[in-house]
Amino acid sequence: MVFAQARWDEPLIIQLSRVGKIGFHESHSYDRTVLDLIPSRLRRKQPPSLPEVSEIEVVRHYTRLSQQNFGVDLGIYPLGSCTMKYNPKICDAIAASHKIQELHPYQDERTAQGILQILYEASDFLTKIVGMDKITLQPAAGAHGEYTGVLLMRAYHLDRGEKSRDEVIVPDSAHGTNPASAAMAGYKVVEVPSNSEGCVDKEALKSAVGPRTVGLMITNPNTLGIFERDILEIAKIVHDAGGLLYYDGANLNAIMGKAKPGDMGFDIVHINLHKTFATPHGGGGPGAGPVGVTRRLADYLPVPIVEFDGSKYYLDYNRSKSIGKVRAFHGSAAVVLRAYVYMLLHGKEGLQTVSEVAVLNANYMAQKLRKIKGFSLPFGEGAPRKHEFVLSASLLAKETGVSALQVGKRLLDFGVHPPTIYFPMIVEEAMMTEPTETVSKQELDKMIQAFERISEEAYAKSDQPATSPHATTVTRIDEARANRPKTMQLTWRSTNPTS
Amino acid sequence: MAKTHPYIPNSDESAIRQMLSEIGLQSIAELFEDIPAAIRSKADLPVPSKMTELETRRHVEGLLAKNLSTRDVLSFLGAGVWSHHVPAAIDAIITRGEFLTSYTPYQPEISQGMLQAMFEYQSLICELTGMDYANSSLYDWSTALGEAARMAARVTGRYEFLFPKFIHPERLATLRTFCDPVDIKLVEVTQDKRSGSVDVSDLKNKLSSRTAGFYLEYPSFLGFVEQAVDEIEAAVHQVGSLFVAGCEPISLGALKPPSDFNTDIVVGEGQPLGSHMNYGGPLLGIFACRGETLLRQMPGRIIGKTTTQDGKRDAYCMALQTREQHIRREKATSNICTNEALLALAASMYLSLLGPKGMSEVCSAILDRTRYAIDSLRKLPGVVAPAFDAFHFMEFTVNFDKTGKKVSEINDGLLKAGIQGGLDLSSYFPELGQAALYCFTEVHTHRDIDMLADKLRMILEA
Missing domain, CATH: 3.40.640.10 (Type I PLP-dependent aspartate aminotransferase-like (Major domain))
Structure with a gap:
């Protein structure tokens, strides 16, 4: 297991700047004095201090930076709840066409029938996969979908004259975006505890719901990777109180073809196209977070919705009860296109295989890792997981002082991206692990071996875990320094050598 | 049961069998038994069967071919998303x-x-x-x-x-x-x-x-x-x-x-x-x-x-x-x-490729096209361009009230000639009358603008 990440000691792009250089073809076909047309009170007096560099310098700079970055294309990236699966290259190849890249959102619909058909069919597939009735493709990300979903709940209750509903319930294991999205919509957040099996405590839920309940936001499987088998009862508790049930689609990769949120009683579902449907995560984004709803919520969806009248596809803005717009234009078409291609490449058989193997990989790994000294699988040690599981390094930390953080840092030395650590908060020294379906057994075994090695090192009192990582571009980073007012530096201005 | 798939390395039977046996299971189905029967999906997903990469490419590119991009038509749309050269x-x-x-x-x-x-x-x-x-x-x-x-x-x-x-x-x-x-x-x-x-x-x-x-x-x-x-x-x-x-x-x-x-x-x-x-x-x-x-x-x-x-x-x-x-x-x-x-x-x-000089260059190209377009369009009968008396950058409102034609008719005519006209503002801001928002950037040439003016003249004089 040898891994060494590139170390270029690459300066900031501004430090490469030398007066007079340019990375852009200048044109000489027109009169430069047009700048004098700008009224002097509006004219920029000092040009912006941007770098002056040639194209080759820019390309080398960013190519070097890319080599100092780890992605799915380089190795296993089992970041829990993020579904870091392989992004098929054909999706990007098709999306590189000018027939998508150079389309304008306001162009005449007659000249956009191809993309509208794709958006329409993608809407149809996604709606059916989650068992909803109608969908919006607008939201730009999962959290944006959540905010949209909470606004839909709000519109539904207000439309029924139920103004006193102001509490959104989330489990204590929920993603941070759930409470944050509810709060953005002006709601109070009520947390319900998990029971000893890691699932929603139904008694606690019963006492939490009431006339103030807007709805419950949960994932299923939950963030522990455990299927909430009482979901129908949970749905009933929430619905009986007049609330709605919101499905956080971050964990959809576990259940495609196995169970649909619509059949579990959910009213609203967001889908992360960058997770389940393999659109590249882009170093943090873009993503897309379409939101599907049942019939009773369909009227409130944001505008526009892509429709088909039997002869042509069109954007429907004429929806009087719509919550309005959650962003400009019609959604992230280029992301939806990639997800559409992904769905065609898999089809109904392949999408089911995706979930089956994602779950198999997770369980294989969970069963192997929990047997390694210092690690455990809290909440139902024997119960099957779905697409992810949460390992605890608490015994290791107690017995050797090596924490989940240090295990994670040491994993980097083996070219393995660590799991999500310290989440969910109900597990001590949590390592939330989601291998996805796109890793081989060999790769899983390599990661398991890395865990074994780290456990051995920890119990042998080796200083390796504590001093790791060693093989990455930089060694352990001083994150506190980046946050201390005196040393905080958020732009290059104070270090800009040209200023 | 799973079928072998190019993106799913462990989808072949032998890998699955080996992994299952190592964790003491007989089948993948056992891993889904905790999903209550009442909500377990019985039928296949109601989506099409899978296609090969080649079939997918042909199918999707066939659909995309129905779109007309800014390389197929001359477009003067801006309004929040703009056509620029991407190095x-x-x-x-x-x-x-x-x-x-x-x-x-x-x-x-x-x-x-x-x-x-x-x-x-x-x-x-x-x-x-x-x-x-x-x-x-x-x-x-x-x-x-x-x-x-x-x-x-x-x-x-x-x-x-x-x-x-x-x-x-x-x-x-x-x-x-x-x-x-x-x-x-x-x-x-x-x-x-x-x-x-x-x-x-x-x-x-x-x-x-x-x-x-x-x-x-x-x-x-x-x-x-x-x-x-x-x-x-x-x-x-x-x-x-x-x-x-x-x-x-x-x-x-x-x-x-x-x-x-x-x-x-x-x-x-x-x-x-x-x-x-x-x-x-x-x-x-x-x-x-x-x-x-x-x-x-x-x-x-x-x-x-x-x-x-x-x-x-x-x-x-x-x-x-x-x-x-x-x-x-x-x-x-x-x-x-x-x-x-x-x-x-x-x-x-x-921003790095362009630098201060490049940014100034693109801005002057845009101002050059904006000025040229204003000069060309305002000569057309009944056309007011720009509709606002102010300094404009890249975009301006063209008013057609005195031409007796609606923006939608004009844009229909332009499209027949391979031109996507400016954004029809009549529903957004009715008080501006029959007005459209036109956008001109460095991707447009003076000839493009001449062509727009010619076609507009033909439509307005028809």
């Missing part, structure tokens, strides 16, 4: 798997490349706008505006937000969905019908100790550039409100940066900085502010420069994470997690 180097870099297939840099030691690139992006946005701090992206201009209004309310503890009449209608609609749920009241400020200038006396009447902020688009949605920015700024700050500017970033290569008129928050659309239009998404929300107080209330991810723990090397990591949802949950400044990092990377490359 080839940008696409070459942003499609590198190391960037493309990575995610939020939760593990900074192995993610230095993207972290440094985002630090550079923040720095470049600050150079361009003159602001102190920028985050590493929001979804788009409209959601950045929504976040700005909420931030203004948080910072001031006030719940009225003022916007100008001729705001981009989709931005206004988005602003509403961000403000309504938290009871931020939106108040429209008049703009002069002839010059487009903000009616400062109306603004002053509406500004009060309840005002969280005033938002100005610079250049405006309709392409004219507000001249009385200093007067507006003074009025806004006099009542202790925040001044929020919405900017199209290319224009800042030649126009006074918003920091020059003491803007508190700058939002904008980063798509013109090296990203394709993509039918309107994904886009890039720019968000910048001045001063530490505002910084601590800023939404979105921020990257900071630091060192390794041994102090030997420079390094980058996420900073001020206590503002974010993964730490602060319902007390976070925003719920944003996934952002638009890849487009921010494209923007960094664009």
